[in-house]
Amino acid sequence: MRSVLKNLMTRPEVSALAMLVLMVVVFSLISDRFLTLNNFMIVLQPMPEIALLAIGVTVLMIAGEFDLSVGSVFALSPMVMVLLLAQDVPVSLAIAAGLLAALLVGLANAGMTLKIGLPSFIATLGALFMVRSLAIVISGGFPPAFPRDMDTSWLVGRIDLLRASIFYLLGIAVIIAVWLRKTDFGSWIFATGGNTQAARDMGINTTMVKTTCFCICSVLAGFAGIILAFRIKAIVPSMGTGFELQAIAAAVIGGAALAGGIGSVAGAIIGALLIAFIENIIILARIDANWFKFAVGAMIVISVALNTWIRRTAERMRLGDDQ
Amino acid sequence: MSTTGPTEQSQSANAQSGDYLLRCVGLHKWYGSVHALRNVDFNVRAGEVVGLVGDNGAGKSTLIKVLSGVHKQDKGDIFLEGRKVVIDRPRAAMQLGIETIYQYTAMIPEMSILxxxxxxxxxxxxxxxxxxxxDRKRMASEAVASIAEVGLDLESPHRPVKELSGGQRQGVAIARAMHFQSKILILDEPTNHLSVKETNKVLDHVRTLSEQGVTCIFISHNLHHIHPISDRIVAMARGEKIADIHPDDTNIDDLNKMIS
Incomplete structure (x- = not known):
């Protein structure tokens, strides 16, 4: 029993989960419209985009690296896609090209970090500006219109108040969560972030592991951008500005450690959900919207503090006390 | 400092033997302009515990890094069981059956022992x-068996390594190396940062291994650790091998003088 409890307490998403429960209780007291099915579906509508960003950032953070460029990639991929669509390129190819652009950014981030040896914070800060600039330059200042008559239902079609994209999020989340926890490569990601030197000495190709994670992070960001473009049927080069910080906030609230080696997909999703709930209650309770950033900031601090406290308590629990 | 005696002994030791498990011939390694290994011949017989001693910067760490695949030698050859081998990365060393136990233990603190x-x-x-x-089930059962084999008592293989003491971590590292049935076990300063009690435990592990016939290379700058458990002692200074002697032919004071 104690060991089950201890296992639970050392899960990275435990503090986020506690806050989620607390928030649902408190918010339903603040507004009676909060705890309704309709409201939840409304909250979930824009969730896939930010949650996919958060999952990508989390995977990379587990590997011990960091990506600030996801918000810019979020604009670049759909921009590439829409420009190709305007040239009558088939949808599937245009999407593939958009994702390929994201993959190239991921590879460039990995190259700057792992080959040149820049800290990933600096490398991807550079990429944040460069990729954003690229998205604007290739649009020529006036991005082409999103093709109005294109079938978007397979990606963002309405299902009651939900969008089809939520199922893509769930599918991707399950695949990545299983990959992280059940496969040898997943184990290498945790090992690489947990102690890169040890992982390397034990025969893991840490450069390959980190490069893979940079690419996954970038491609998920590109895909998230494509979902948004599909959903709003429009593209602006400035879309996704600031999303990198929201994604990192979601990842950190979800228990991903800046030092690497700790994090989970469930945490990333709960983190993104918490941010969405805050936004939602501010609207429902007609609170001044300028409090949104304050609330997110406070949640980052509280969740990390709570996580640290829970972990310390769990560490003090000796399994030997079971007998 | 006189190096003549030991060098002569080392040459005679080389001349007698043909059946080395590991044979290194004329190894050189440069780090930029630093000549870290200078024409080092280093041999280990099967079942032997070789103590490798030397002051900081003597080249013993570099030699170990070459053998464990962290760095590749710039010149010279390595033979394992008479066959010339290329050790260009850690995985290549492991596949050849060379396991290394590092002084920092090479563990992921957040991860379980298993x-x-x-x-x-x-x-x-x-x-x-x-x-x-x-295959978590098989990993768990094999981990339990390996831990028991080296005589460690760790409550549960699911405990995170960060909860273990330094000595227990070295115990797990030894269990890990033994699990993969290494031909040669390299212990790189395994007693650094350990308490006296824990050091004795690690030395006990090495003794058990040598009784089981495991070939070990034990690196330390603490001669009191090396002397009692080694079948042979190799001393290095300034990138060169300066002695290759039987522990009975020397004592700790002489060794100290030799390497300092």
Whole structure:
């Protein structure tokens, strides 16, 4: 029993989960419209985009690296896609090209970090500006219109108040969560972030592991951008500005450690959900919207503090006390 | 400092032997302009515990890094069981049966003992390496067996390594190396940062291993650790091998003078 409890307490998403429960209780007291099915579906509508960003950032953070460029990639991929669509390129190819652009950014981030040896914070800060600039330059200042008559239902079609994209999020989340926890490569990601030197000495190709994670992070960001473009049927080069910080906030609230080696997909999703709930209650309770950033900031601090406290308590629990 | 005596002894030792498990011939290694290994011949017989001693910067760490695949030698050859081998990365060393136990223990603190034993060499139910489905059950049972074999008592293989003491971590590292049935076990300063009690435990482990016939290279700058457990002592200074002697032919004071 104690060991089950201890296992639970050392899960990275435990503090986020506690806050989620607390928030649902408190918010339903603040507004009676909060705890309704309709409201939840409304909250979930824009969730896939930010949650996919958060999952990508989390995977990379587990590997011990960091990506600030996801918000810019979020604009670049759909921009590439829409420009190709305007040239009558088939949808599937245009999407593939958009994702390929994201993959190239991921590879460039990995190259700057792992080959040149820049800290990933600096490398991807550079990429944040460069990729954003690229998205604007290739649009020529006036991005082409999103093709109005294109079938978007397979990606963002309405299902009651939900969008089809939520199922893509769930599918991707399950695949990545299983990959992280059940496969040898997943184990290498945790090992690489947990102690890169040890992982390397034990025969893991840490450069390959980190490069893979940079690419996954970038491609998920590109895909998230494509979902948004599909959903709003429009593209602006400035879309996704600031999303990198929201994604990192979601990842950190979800228990991903800046030092690497700790994090989970469930945490990333709960983190993104918490941010969405805050936004939602501010609207429902007609609170001044300028409090949104304050609330997110406070949640980052509280969740990390709570996580640290829970972990310390769990560490003090000796399994030997079971007998 | 006189190096004549030991060098002569080393040459005679080389001349007698043909049946070395590991033979290094004329190894050189440069780090930029630093000549870290100068024409080093280093041999180990099967079942032997070789103590490798030397002051900081003597080249013993570099020699070990070459043998464990962290760095590749710039010149010279390595023979394992008479066959010339290329050790260009840690995995190549492991595949040849050369396991290294590092002074920093090479463990992931957040991960369980069980996961740490199998890092990079996870057991798979299906799929090739890198795309494999973990076989957690088999890893757990084999981990328990390996830990028991080296006489460690660790409550549960699911405990995170960060909860273990330094000595226990070295115990897990030794269990890990033994699990993969190494031909040669390199222990790189395994007693650094350990308390006296824990040091004795690690030395006991090495004694047990040598009784089981495991070939060990034990590196330390603490001669009191090396002297009693070694079948042979190799001393290095300034990148060169300066002595290759039987522990009975020397004592700690002489060794100290030699390497300092």
């Amino acid at each position: 996961r740490n034993i199998f890092i990079g060499r996870e057991l798979r139910k299906a799929g090739p390496r890198g795309f494999g489905w973990l």
